[in-house]
Amino acid sequence: MKNILIIGAGKSSSALIKYLLGKSNEENLFLTIGDISTVNATKLINNHKNAEAIILDVFDKNQRETQIKKADLVISMLPARFHIEVAKDCITNDKHMVTASYISKEMKELDSLAKEKGLVFMNEIGLDPGLDHMSAMHIIHRLKERKAKLLLFESFTGGLVAPESDNNLWNYKFTWNPRNVVLAGQGGAAMFIQEGTYKYIPYHKLFRRTEFLKVNEIGNFEAYANRDSLKYRTVYGLENIPTMYRGTIRKVGFSRAWNIFVQLGMTDDTYTIEDSENMTYRDFVNLFLAYSPSDSVELKLRSYLKIDQDDVMWAKLVELDLFNPKKTIGLKNATPAQMLQKILEDSWTLQENDKDMIVMQHLFGYEINGEKRQIESSLVVLGENQTYTAMAKTVGLPVGIAALKILKGEIKTPGVQLPITKEVYAPILKELENYGIKFTEKEVPYLGYNPNNVIG
Secondary structure, X not given: OEEEEEEXXXXXXXXXXXXXXXXXXXXXXXXXXXXXXXXXXHHHHOOOOOEEEEEOOOOOHHHHHHHHHHOOEEEEOOOHHHHHHHHHHHHHOOOEEEEOOOOXXXXXXXXXXXXXXXXXXXXXXXXXXXXXXXXHHHHHHHHHHOOOEEEEEEEEEEEEEOHHHOOOOOOOOEOOOHHHHHOOOOOOOEEEEEOOEEEEEOHHHHOOOEEEEEEOOOEEEEEEEOOEOOOHHHHOOOXXXXXXXXXXXXXXXXXXXXHHHHHHOOOOOOOOOOOHHHOEHHHHHHOOOOOOOXXXXXXXXXXXXXXXXXXXXXXXXXXXXXXXXXXXXXXXOOOHHHHHHHHXXXXXXXXXXXXXXXXXXXXXXXXXXXXXXXXXXXXXEEOOOOOOOHHHHHHHHHHHHHHHHHHOOOOOOOEEEOOOOHHHHHHHXXXXXHHOOOOEEEEEOOOOXXXXXXOO
């Protein structure tokens, strides 16, 4: 029997656990799911004979290493910053490892050791990063085989709320870690290249420089630039491509409204607020506005942001209950970003029967025999409910499929890697189609970089 240790049983683990349990009899698997609490894992296992839930504190070295020694492969579903200690134990104990997170500098430094020991350390094998890499490389390799010259690559991904559960003015609900949503775009300028010209967007301008896009028949969207698109020229073998842009999808109008929080300073995570636990939502808003002995918080905010009372932007703020004088934050020594997250979770948490939606689109501009063409490749996935979300499905299934193929020796190239080789992406993409995760492609007129699609 092959033993898989899954560390972390959060929101993205439901589809992963369901997939591996579904394969457990056929593939002779046993799952050990370790987390700081067994509540969610126990629920997901649902008394299955081929799994157990255990308390596992990832910071307890003895406990962590004891469990890793028992496993044939370790899947870390922890936040990215916690992977490295698990990875070091996997090196020490000769265990394969899979994560859905970006490869950190510390993880990359383990590459030579993993290769020496013949260990596969597969990273960036979730949704974004993950499905974006695999689906992009599938087409890039195909175009290169046809001797095409790549002129443009744009890639967009968004975790959104499904149309039938879209019942707020922001057209948005949390489908993954809310903290990551609140802090999105921070830590440096967004960098990309368009028509051979390097572009940089600082954080305070990021949400006013968006691109418009239309995905299949489901509607119009906007996208703001991801932090560093330039590094993917090397990753994807597109060093000389004139246009390379990666962005995050939202419904039209979201970014303009979110920019209010950025300009006020509510997304700052670098300092804590005195007496934050006793502050009301209204007090929180007032922190960022000038003192006035007579003007209300509402009036000061509208004046500062130059928003009319009948503007939908104002309605979006009111909908969040930002001006409630009775609701308290309840978080001690919290940063502005943590306080904002608490307020947003009141309105944007998926309810039990809510459905989310994943949208991904790639644009490939290329030239063959002097003729310029463009491919549009799109993916739309709907979730089932609050537990089995589209986000969990598109993150967890690639992780689970990769883990099983590593155990079976079908993915065997060792080292710290991401899924950009045909050995990895081809069989995974093929199997994902059985679960409704399938890209649709169509040829469209070559547009190149269209400045009319950009605002700000």
